[in-house]
Amino acid sequence: MNAITKPSLREGVPPIARPAEPAHIIRDDEEAIDTARALAAHFAEGAAKRDRERIWPIAELDAFSQSGLWSLNVPRAFGGPELSYRAIVKVIDIISTADPSLGQIPQNHIGVVAAIRTVGEPEQQKLLFEKVLAGARFGNAFSEFGSKRAADFETSFTEDGDDVIVSGQKFYSTGALLAHFVPIVAVDGESRAWYAIADRGAPGLTVIDDWSAFGQRTTLSGTVILDKVRVPKTHVIAGWKGYAEPTADGPIFQIIQVAVDTGIASAAIDDTIQFLRTKSRPWVDSGLNHAWQDPYVIQAIGGLKLRLNAARALLDRAAIAVDEAVANPGAETVANAQISTAEAKVLSTELAIDATNKLFELAGTRSTLAEHALDRHWRNARTHTLHDPVRWKYAILGNYYLNGEKPPLHAWS
Incomplete structure (x- = not known):
C-alpha cells in the first residue's frame, strides 16, 4: 500500500483502502506461532525507526491482519480457527517482543470479537465474523478523556429505524487510524454500554492523529469525533450483557x-x-x-x-x-x-x-x-x-x- 500523507494535527485522517484479497485463515496453533515468528522477524527490523520518527506501520499492519492472526478467536462454527487463548497470547507476546505497538493494536479487536461471540445475535455473528475472516480490522473508540472514571461514558446513541445515531468524543482509540471498522462504546437511555461498530469511513466519524504519549508511539491512537454517526443495528452489540x-x-x-x-x-x-x-x-x-x-x-x-x-x-x-x-x-x-x-x-x-x-x-x-x-x-x-x-x-x-x-x-x- 502506498504511504499516507499525514494530515495536520487537528484534521481527520481519511480511511484507508481495504485489502483486495481475503485474509488467510490459520488452522492450528503451530501455524499461528510460526506465522507470528516470521512476521516478528520482519517487524523488528524497522521498530526503532518507526518509534523514533513515529512512522505509521501501514504495510506491517496489513501483513499482520492478512496473515490470519487477527481472526484466531473467530469460532469454528463460522469458519474461523477458534484457537485457544494459550496460542493467542503467545502470538501477541512474540509480536510485542518485536514491536509492542503492533502487539497492542489488535488488543481491542480481539476483545470485540470475543464480545460478539458472547452476546451477539446469530445473524450479527455471521455477518461480522465474515468481515473479520476476510481481513477487516476493528479499532476502538471506547475511553473518554474528560469523564470522571474510565467506565463513565457520555457518548450515547438514539434509534432511527434500522440504524442508531451516535454522538460523542473519544480518546485513547488504539488502532482507529488504520482500522476498517471502529467499535464505539455508547450508552442507551438506561445507561447500558453497547458496541456500535461503525464503518471507518462513515459520515460524521473523524479520527484525529493527536496521540502524543512518549511511549507506544505508533499504536495509531488519538481522538475520535462522533457527530451523528449512523450505524446499522446489525452492527450494534449489547456489550453490557457480557458483564451482567x-x-x-x-x-x-x-x-x-x-x-x-x-x-x-x-x-x-x-x-x-x-x-x-x-x-x-x-x-x-x-x-x-x-x-x-x-x-x-x-x-x-x-x-x-x-x-x-x-x-x-x-x-x-x-x-x-x-x-x-x-x-x-x-x-x-x-x-x-x-x-x-x-x-x-x-x-x-x-x-x-x-x-x-x-x-x-x-x-x-x-x-x-x-x-x-x-x-x-x-x-x-x-x-x-x-x-x-x-x-x-x-x-x-x-x-x-x-x-x-x-x-x-x-x-x-
Missing part, C-alpha cells in the same frame, strides 16, 4: 495487555544481553576484561530471565483459565480467569518496568546514546503498564484470597 453475568470478556481484554508487557520485557532483556556481550565495558574496579564476566551483571541477568520465565508461565496459566471460562462460563471459572490474569498482570508489569530500567544500569552510559534507540523499551513499558494500575490488582488478589470476594465484572478485570 460472569463471562470471559473481561479477562480476555486483560490478558492481551499482559502479553504485550511480557513482550516488552523480553525485548529489553534480549537487548541488554546483546549490549553486554558486544559494547559494554567492565567496571574499573572489577579487574575483568569483559562486562559479561562481571558476577553482579551475571546475577542480575539470571534474575531477569528467571522472572521472565515465571511471567510467561503465569501468562500461560492465565490463558488456560481463560479458555476454561470461555468453554464453561460461570462464577467460579470466570473468577479463576480474572484472578489468574491479575497475577500475570502484576508480574508482567513489574518485570517490564524493572527490565527496562536494568538495561541501562547493566549496559552502562553508552547504552543511552540515541543511536541505539534503547530508550524506547522503557518508554513503551512505562506507557503501556499505565493501562490499569497493578495496585488495584493486588487489592483484587488480597480480597479474593483473604475474604473470598470475587473480582468485579468489567473490561479492566
Whole structure:
C-alpha cells in the first residue's frame, strides 16, 4: 500500500483502502506461532525507526491482519480457527517482543470479537465474523478523556429505524487510524454500554492523529469525533450483557495487555544481553576484561530471565483459565480467569518496568546514546503498564484470597 500523507494535527485522517484479497485463515496453533515468528522477524527490523520518527506501520499492519492472526478467536462454527487463548497470547507476546505497538493494536479487536461471540445475535455473528475472516480490522473508540472514571461514558446513541445515531468524543482509540471498522462504546437511555461498530469511513466519524504519549508511539491512537454517526443495528452489540453475568470478556481484554508487557520485557532483556556481550565495558574496579564476566551483571541477568520465565508461565496459566471460562462460563471459572490474569498482570508489569530500567544500569552510559534507540523499551513499558494500575490488582488478589470476594465484572478485570 502506498504511504499516507499525514494530515495536520487537528484534521481527520481519511480511511484507508481495504485489502483486495481475503485474509488467510490459520488452522492450528503451530501455524499461528510460526506465522507470528516470521512476521516478528520482519517487524523488528524497522521498530526503532518507526518509534523514533513515529512512522505509521501501514504495510506491517496489513501483513499482520492478512496473515490470519487477527481472526484466531473467530469460532469454528463460522469458519474461523477458534484457537485457544494459550496460542493467542503467545502470538501477541512474540509480536510485542518485536514491536509492542503492533502487539497492542489488535488488543481491542480481539476483545470485540470475543464480545460478539458472547452476546451477539446469530445473524450479527455471521455477518461480522465474515468481515473479520476476510481481513477487516476493528479499532476502538471506547475511553473518554474528560469523564470522571474510565467506565463513565457520555457518548450515547438514539434509534432511527434500522440504524442508531451516535454522538460523542473519544480518546485513547488504539488502532482507529488504520482500522476498517471502529467499535464505539455508547450508552442507551438506561445507561447500558453497547458496541456500535461503525464503518471507518462513515459520515460524521473523524479520527484525529493527536496521540502524543512518549511511549507506544505508533499504536495509531488519538481522538475520535462522533457527530451523528449512523450505524446499522446489525452492527450494534449489547456489550453490557457480557458483564451482567460472569463471562470471559473481561479477562480476555486483560490478558492481551499482559502479553504485550511480557513482550516488552523480553525485548529489553534480549537487548541488554546483546549490549553486554558486544559494547559494554567492565567496571574499573572489577579487574575483568569483559562486562559479561562481571558476577553482579551475571546475577542480575539470571534474575531477569528467571522472572521472565515465571511471567510467561503465569501468562500461560492465565490463558488456560481463560479458555476454561470461555468453554464453561460461570462464577467460579470466570473468577479463576480474572484472578489468574491479575497475577500475570502484576508480574508482567513489574518485570517490564524493572527490565527496562536494568538495561541501562547493566549496559552502562553508552547504552543511552540515541543511536541505539534503547530508550524506547522503557518508554513503551512505562506507557503501556499505565493501562490499569497493578495496585488495584493486588487489592483484587488480597480480597479474593483473604475474604473470598470475587473480582468485579468489567473490561479492566
